[in-house]
Amino acid sequence: MTEKIVIALDVMSGEQGPSACLDGANISLGRNSNLFFHLYGDQQIIADCLKQFPNLAAQSETHHTDFVVPMDMKPRQALRQGRKVSSMWQAINSVHENVSGGAVSAGNTGALMAMATFCLRTLRRIDRTAIAAIWPTIDGETIVLDMGANLHVSSQNLVDFGFMGAAMARVVFNIKRPRVGILNIGEEEIKGNEDLKTAAAILRESDMPLEYVGFVEGDGISKGHADVVVTEGFAGNIALKTAEGTARQVVTLLRDAFNSSWRAKLGYLLLAPALKPFRKKMDPNNSNGGVFLGLRGIVVKCHGSSDNHGYAHAIDLTAAMIKNNLVNEIRKDLDVFYKDQDEDLLAKPEIKQDKTESKDKS
Amino acid sequence: MTEKIVIALDVMSGEQGPSACLDGANISLGRNSNLFFHLYGDQQIIADCLKQFPNLAAQSETHHTDFVVPMDMKPRQALRQGRKVSSMWQAINSVHENVSGGAVSAGNTGALMAMATFCLRTLRRIDRTAIAAIWPTIDGETIVLDMGANLHVSSQNLVDFGFMGAAMARVVFNIKRPRVGILNIGEEEIKGNEDLKTAAAILRESDMPLEYVGFVEGDGISKGHADVVVTEGFAGNIALKTAEGTARQVVTLLRDAFNSSWRAKLGYLLLAPALKPFRKKMDPNNSNGGVFLGLRGIVVKCHGSSDNHGYAHAIDLTAAMIKNNLVNEIRKDLDVFYKDQDEDLLAKPEIKQDKTESKDKS
Numbered sequence: 175m176t177e178k179i180v181i182a183l184d185v186m187s188g189e190q191g192p193s194a195c196l197d198g199a200n201i202s203l204g205r206n207s208n209l210f211f212h213l214y215g216d217q218q219i220i221a222d223c224l225k226q227f228p229n230l231a232a233q234s235e236t237h238h239t240d241f242v243v244p245m246d247m248k249p250r251q252a253l254r255q256g257r258k259v260s261s262m263w264q265a266i267n268s269v270h271e272n273v274s275g276g277a278v279s280a281g282n283t284g285a286l287m288a289m290a291t292f293c294l295r296t297l298r299r300i301d302r303t304a305i306a307a308i309w310p311t312i313d314g315e316t317i318v319l320d321m322g323a324n325l326h327v328s329s330q331n332l333v334d335f336g337f338m339g340a341a342m343a344r345v346v347f348n349i350k351r352p353r354v355g356i357l358n359i360g361e362e363e364i365k366g367n368e369d370l371k372t373a374a375a376i377l378r379e380s381d382m383p384l385e386y387v388g389f390v391e392g393d394g395i396s397k398g399h400a401d402v403v404v405t406e407g408f409a410g411n412i413a414l415k416t417a418e419g420t421a422r423q424v425v426t427l428l429r430d431a432f433n434s435s436w437r438a439k440l441g442y443l444l445l446a447p448a449l450k451p452f453r454k455k456m457d458p459n460n461s462n463g464g465v466f467l468g469l470r471g472i473v474v475k476c477h478g479s480s481d482n483h484g485y486a487h488a489i490d491l492t493a494a495m496i497k498n499n500l501v502n503e504i505r506k507d508l509d510v511f512y513k514d515q516d517e518d519l520l521a522k523p524e525i526k527q528d529k530t531e532s533k534d535k536s
Numbered sequence: 537m538t539e540k541i542v543i544a545l546d547v548m549s550g551e552q553g554p555s556a557c558l559d560g561a562n563i564s565l566g567r568n569s570n571l572f573f574h575l576y577g578d579q580q581i582i583a584d585c586l587k588q589f590p591n592l593a594a595q596s597e598t599h600h601t602d603f604v605v606p607m608d609m610k611p612r613q614a615l616r617q618g619r620k621v622s623s624m625w626q627a628i629n630s631v632h633e634n635v636s637g638g639a640v641s642a643g644n645t646g647a648l649m650a651m652a653t654f655c656l657r658t659l660r661r662i663d664r665t666a667i668a669a670i671w672p673t674i675d676g677e678t679i680v681l682d683m684g685a686n687l688h689v690s691s692q693n694l695v696d697f698g699f700m701g702a703a704m705a706r707v708v709f710n711i712k713r714p715r716v717g718i719l720n721i722g723e724e725e726i727k728g729n730e731d732l733k734t735a736a737a738i739l740r741e742s743d744m745p746l747e748y749v750g751f752v753e754g755d756g757i758s759k760g761h762a763d764v765v766v767t768e769g770f771a772g773n774i775a776l777k778t779a780e781g782t783a784r785q786v787v788t789l790l791r792d793a794f795n796s797s798w799r800a801k802l803g804y805l806l807l808a809p810a811l812k813p814f815r816k817k818m819d820p821n822n823s824n825g826g827v828f829l830g831l832r833g834i835v836v837k838c839h840g841s842s843d844n845h846g847y848a849h850a851i852d853l854t855a856a857m858i859k860n861n862l863v864n865e866i867r868k869d870l871d872v873f874y875k876d877q878d879e880d881l882l883a884k885p886e887i888k889q890d891k892t893e894s895k896d897k898s
Contacts (some may be wrong), residue, residue: 312785325729357686359773366770367620392777396785396886404831408728409774411721412767413756416775423758427814428790434810441806448793448800455789487607502631 178210179493182265182274185215186242187281188485189478192216193223195280199234200227201444203379205486206493212519214239214261220383239264245284245478249429252285253292262286266293269471276472277495278488280480286473287323287466299508303468304407305341305475306489307414308461309397317343318357318395320402321464322411329372332356332453336377337507338467339402345498347401347493351383355400357409373404381514382507389453421456435483463488464519465495467504472496540572541855544627544636547577548604549643550847554578555585557642557898560847561596562589565696567848568855574630576601595811601626606646607840614647615654625649628655631833637858638834638848642842646834649685649828652875656833659863661870662695665830666769666835668704670823670853673760679705680719680765684773684827693736694718694766695742699828699869701747701764707860708853709763713745717752717762719771727751735766736792743876759811784820827857827865834858 183199185192192215203209210233213220217238224231226336243252243258257263262285265277279286287303296303317339318378323532324331336354343352356374363374366389377386390399392413406411433440454460462484463476472495476488545561547554554577565571570593575582579600586593603622605614619625624647627639632655649665658665666682679701686693688829690805698716705714718736720728725736728751739748752761767775794804816822824846826837834857838850 228831263739312788325721357774359687359770359777373849392774392779393781393784394780396776407773408721409771411718412754412771413774415721417754417778418760419755419780421786422755423672424786424818426674426816431807431814433809438807438810441803441808441810444799444803445793445807446803447797448803452789452793456786468799 175207177509179206179208179273179496180210180212181489181492182212182214182268183489184262184265184277184279184281185213186239186261187279188476188480189245189280190238190481192219192483193226194459194480196220196487197228197482198480199489200230201235201482201486202489202493205490209233209493211235212237212265212274212456214264214268215242216240219472228323232490237264237268243282245282247282247286248376249282249288252282255290256285256289257292263289263293266290266473269473270294274486276474277393277493278474278476278485278492280476280478280485282466283322283475284474290466290469290471290473294469294473295504296468297508299512300330300334300468302327302334303466304335304338306339306465306467308346308458308463309395309414309417310461311396313345313398314445315461316395316398316401318405318410318414319344320407321404321414322407323409323466325406325532327369329369329376331372332378332406334468335383335404336373336384336386336507337401337511338504339404339502340382340497341494342465342467342500343401344383345503346494347501349401351385352401353399354384354404355387355394355404357395357403357405358389358391358412360392361389361394363389364528380511384513391455393482403408418458423458457483459484459487463491464493470501472500479510504507538570541570541852541858542572542574542575542636542826544574544630544639546624546627546639546643547575548623549606549706550807550842551840552644552843554581556842556844557847558582558585558589559844560842561851563844564851564855565592565850567852571595571851571855573597574599574627574636576626576630578602580843581633591788593621596651599626599630605644606645609644611644611650612821616642618647618651619654625651625655628652628697628833628835630834632656634858638836638854640836640838640854642838642840644840645684645822645826645837648837649876652828652831652833652835653745656831656835658699658830659832659867659870661874662696662830664689665828666697666700668701668827668829669766670708670825671757671776671779672817673758675760677709677823678757678760678763678765679708680772680776681768681829682767682769682772683776684769685828686772687768689731689768691731691734691738694731694768695738696830696870697766698735698739698746698748699744699873700866701766702744703865703869704827704829704857704862705763706745707862707865708856709741711763713747714763715749715761716764716766717749717756719757719765719775720751720753721751723751723756724751744873744875749890772888774877776854780820787818800837819845821846821849823849825853827853832863834862872879
């Protein structure tokens with residue numbers, strides 16, 4: 175018997191309500207029968223909903239919670255009012271207590287990050303978490319991080335993001351040595367600020383399981399210039415939202431064109447089957463799921479407006495990361511890298527001591 | 537007789553060569569007979585090219601230059617080797633000497649900015665220039681600045697960008713009180729770093745001819761949430777390139793769909809006329825032209841790969857800014873704003889004096 179993959183669901187937090195979440199879990203269960211869910215939320219609502227999904231009812235356990243973290247609540251307030259009692263906290267805590275392998279929520283991002291960090295804590299050596307998004311490219315997908323967990327970060331944080339993103343790419347894309355790049359305003363080595371240049375130098379010289387491919391420009395993301403693109407949260411968030419806005423603008427313009435005349439409508443009818451892959455690529459649900467990296471557990475944030483397919487995609491992604499033990503992969507990489515660094519540091523005092531000795535002699 | 541609008545063209549620097557530049561100038565002249573051009577470049581090449589454009593030949597004067605600034609030359613080296621002798625420098629210098637009202641070049645951006653700053657100098661009170669781009673939105677256009685002239689800037693620089701962008705919007709879009717926003721990772725006032733919050737407070741309280749609309753997210757640009765969106769050059773450049781990349785990706789996916797079967801091809805044929813406005817909106821030539829703001833003269837950078845229509849668009853834009861005296865508009869606004877500030881500062885010592893007096897008494 176294959177081992178169960180256990181996922182905690184914050185059933186209550188999404189804008190589309192519990193049914194979208196449970197429908198999504200049911201879709202995911204149809205694709206992967208090894209899943210088992212812990213459902214956190216209003217017991218009555220969940221029970222009513224589960225009547226539609228007998229398979230899911232059989233592969234899940236409901237845990238009643240009273241409090242739902244509102245979408246506009248400040249993280250600190252959410253921690254104060256929602257700790258222990260909210261569906262969000264309970265889902266995360268179930269990861270902390272090893273009841274579940276990972277948690278999924280479509281709730282308030284700031285509150286989710288605050289609770290996840292408070293409850294699960296960051297991995298040793300990590301002082302900045304990151305939100306990683308999977309970005310559709312012209313011929314595949316790219317992981318971009320950070321999407322806004324931390325506005326401005328150090329060169330070492332960027333390096334850590336590179337390692338964490340590469341581990342995620344190994345697990346999710348099944349690539350042995352993912353190509354890692356740093357987002358910048360030009361590809362030349364002289365571009366950007368000192369933090370970017372320092373991070374680039376460290377990634378280039380590291381012996382970690384990744385291939386550093388240099389700086390990547392904004393348009394290099396969708397061209398697929400790297401499997402992992404690293405950036406600080408401000409630019410990352412701006413880039414993601416701008417790309418979403420542009421895509422939405424293009425789709426609106428197209429829709430207007432398709433509806434502009436009878437001739438155009440007929441043309442669209444003929445084209446419709448050929449547009450299927452296009453529509454799939456442009457569907458934000460198919461790249462749904464911001465993955466929180468740097469924590470001692472897996473937490474995935476769905477878009478607030480996720481529908482059932484959006485949830486299903488995020489749950490599939492969570493299952494893949496649990497199955498391949500992403501957190502352990504990251505932990506191993508950090509241990510290897512920082513052990514080498516520690517040894518370098520340990521090597522230095524000897525030189526200092528020599529100097530002291532020669533001083534004593536003089 | 538209407539006054540001539542005189543534009544200096546760096547004919548040699550674009551990737552598509554002098555003919556694209558001169559063809560573009562000719563198109564622009566066809567739309568606006570008041571234009572007159574100073575052409576800087578190889579006299580022989582220009583003379584050969586002008587045979588195709590007798591109208592342009594009659595409304596231009598050629599000035600021979602020997603040196604063309606290469607696209608990959610470092611700004612400092614370009615200043616050293618290209619000053620005085622290059623077509624780029626001569627075009628800018630013609631603005632400095634009031635021979636032309638503005639200069640247009642499709643050359644090396646860094647070199648162009650270095651030469652423009654060195655030759656024209658910044659306006660009084662301005663210590664950071666900005667590159668402004670006109671960004672197509674769902675129902676119009678938005679000015680976004682800075683696109684990469686300066687990576688990181690102060691809150692005061694952001695405020696200056698707001699004033700300069702608003703002046704440009706008044707001139708180019710003919711809006712009396714342009715809506716100005718600041719690019720940020722959320723619309724709430726608590727989002728972003730201190731510089732953004734300080735700039736927001738100053739813009740909100742200023743009495744300048746603009747309407748401050750708050751923070752704008754990445755997707756708010758294409759939604760047209762503001763007429764002017766202000767940001768530091770790093771995020772601005774990333775946003776612009778990401779949007780370009782996304783648009784290009786979408787167009788490629790569409791083209792693949794249109795060519796994927798005979799049925800799709802037929803559908804496309806029927807749709808083609810309806811897609812014209814879409815194609816026009818997506819054509820980067822129709823939003824061509826990075827406007828250098830903060831200098832004592834108008835300099836416009838075309839895309840390096842500009843074709844004739846790209847040049848024509850940038851020349852139209854330059855003509856509009858010369859006609860409405862953009863530099864003077866900006867100068868006036870800065871004078872008003874900083875005069876108020878100076879008066880505030882002058883007012884303060886009196887209070888200090890009062891305190892000193894009371895101290896003396898005690």
